[in-house]
Amino acid sequence: MPKTALFAVLSLALAGSATGPRPAPSWRNTSWLNADRPITLESLRGRVVLLNFWVFTCYNCTNTVPSLVDFDAKYRERGLTVIGVHTPEFPPYAGEHDRSNVQRALEQYHIKYPVAQDNDDRTWNLYGIRYWPSFVLIDRKGRIRYEGAGEFHVGDADYRLWEGRIRELLEEG
Amino acid sequence: MRRTAALILALVAACARGRASTPDAARPLALRTVPVGDSLRLVLEAAPGWRINARVKPVLESADGTLLRFDAPGLTPDSAYFAEPPVAVVAARGRHPIRGTLRASVCAAGEAVCRVVRLEVRGDR
Numbered sequence: 056m057p058k059t060a061l062f063a064v065l066s067l068a069l070a071g072s073a074t075g076p077r078p079a080p081s082w083r084n085t086s087w088l089n090a091d092r093p094i095t096l097e098s099l100r101g102r103v104v105l106l107n108f109w110v111f112t113c114y115n116c117t118n119t120v121p122s123l124v125d126f127d128a129k130y131r132e133r134g135l136t137v138i139g140v141h142t143p144e145f146p147p148y149a150g151e152h153d154r155s156n157v158q159r160a161l162e163q164y165h166i167k168y169p170v171a172q173d174n175d176d177r178t179w180n181l182y183g184i185r186y187w188p189s190f191v192l193i194d195r196k197g198r199i200r201y202e203g204a205g206e207f208h209v210g211d212a213d214y215r216l217w218e219g220r221i222r223e224l225l226e227e228g
Numbered sequence: 229m230r231r232t233a234a235l236i237l238a239l240v241a242a243c244a245r246g247r248a249s250t251p252d253a254a255r256p257l258a259l260r261t262v263p264v265g266d267s268l269r270l271v272l273e274a275a276p277g278w279r280i281n282a283r284v285k286p287v288l289e290s291a292d293g294t295l296l297r298f299d300a301p302g303l304t305p306d307s308a309y310f311a312e313p314p315v316a317v318v319a320a321r322g323r324h325p326i327r328g329t330l331r332a333s334v335c336a337a338g339e340a341v342c343r344v345v346r347l348e349v350r351g352d353r
Contacts, residue, residue: 112284113342114308115335144333144344148295149284186341206340 076198079104079191082178084140084171088158094138094169096197103130103224104193105137105217108173108184110144110151111160115206116188120164122209126221127168134195134225139170142179144187190217194224256334257345261326268318272298272332279309281333281342286314288349290328298332309335326350 081096096104107123109116127137143151150156152174161170173179182191185204192201201220207213256278262269270288274280286298298314318326327350335342 112281112333113335114281114283114306115340115342144342145284145287145331146289149287151284186343188341204341 076194076196076200079193079197079199080181082140082171082181084173084178086154086172086174088154088161088170088172089167090169094171096193099136099193100197101134101195103135103195103221105135105221106140106182106191106193107137108140108142108179108182108187108189108191110142110187111157112144112149112151113187117160117164118208119188119206120166122207122214122217124165124167125209126218130221130225131168135221137168139166139168140173140178141170142173142176142184142187147174192217192220192224195227200224256336257332257347259330259347259349264317266319268326270296270298270316270318270326271313272315272330273313274310274334277337279304279335279337280314281308281335282310282314283308284333286316286330286332288316288326288328288330294328296328 079096083095085093087093105123105126107116107119109120111117123137123139126135131137141151141157143149145151147153152172154172157170157172160166171178182189187204188206189204190202191199194200201217203217205213207217255275257275257280258273260271260273262271272280272286280286282300282303288296288298290296296316296318298316300310300312300314302311303309304311328348330347330349332345333342334345
């Protein structure tokens with residue numbers, strides 16, 4: 056019998072883009088790292104918020120982390136809050152759900168910004184995310200303004216694009 | 229022609245979170261079986277342009293919770309992806325049907341994103 060193969064079908068819609076302003080939904084994650092207590096969207100009103108959906112086993116995600124660390128260092132004082140939303144790809148047996156493993160990744164990649172564990176995918180689903188890594192940029196009024204996905208690196212075109220978006224929203228006052 | 233076991237792969241959801249609802253589709257993975265003695269090698273192959281994440285190894289999870297992990301010695305220089313198809317070996321052909329959910333994290337070259345592919349595997353050997 057010939058080998059049997061059936062291919063999975065996937066789709067892509069990666070281009071980061073501006074979205075019509077719409078209210079960002081409130082996440083309710085309870086397990087946080089780099090934070091004394093759970094951070095709510097409501098508590099961030101008045102700040103620009105960059106959500107990064109990632110998982111430490113995703114190479115594209117960890118390759119992008121230096122850019123996020125850079126944004127955090129450059130713009131936190133000016134009103135940007137970077138938040139990592141750590142959403143596992145696999146069931147718990149893969150270790151992605153373990154807080155200690157996430158903590159190790161934060162140390163490995165020098166992540167100082169808050170990271171929420173999204174082990175039940177609730178925030179992932181709340182925002183309709185499809186890929187690792189993905190990004191959601193929220194303005195000072197709590198509205199989603201830009202969304203996108205895909206790895207980028209410090210100084211490259213996508214980095215400059217996201218930095219421009221951050222600066223635009225910060226300047227809105 | 230070598231005889232290979234029949235594996236019927238039923239696509240439950242093309243990917244656990246990416247779904248498969250739009251027509252501009254790609255086809256990232258295939259599973260084939262190769263008998264070796266009394267064992268059966270399950271070989272997970274990526275379509276051209278796709279890479280299988282080696283940081284979280286593909287797993288075939290049976291209904292009873294048994295996990296069958298895929299692995300391969302050859303990785304890309306950054307150790308992020310398999311450089312050759314990962315393999316799992318099932319012993320004693322014919323003893324049990326191969327059934328379960330296969331999960332793999334795949335990344336398309338040039339797109340710089342990853343997603344989970346989930347395949348429902350049903351087949352007798």
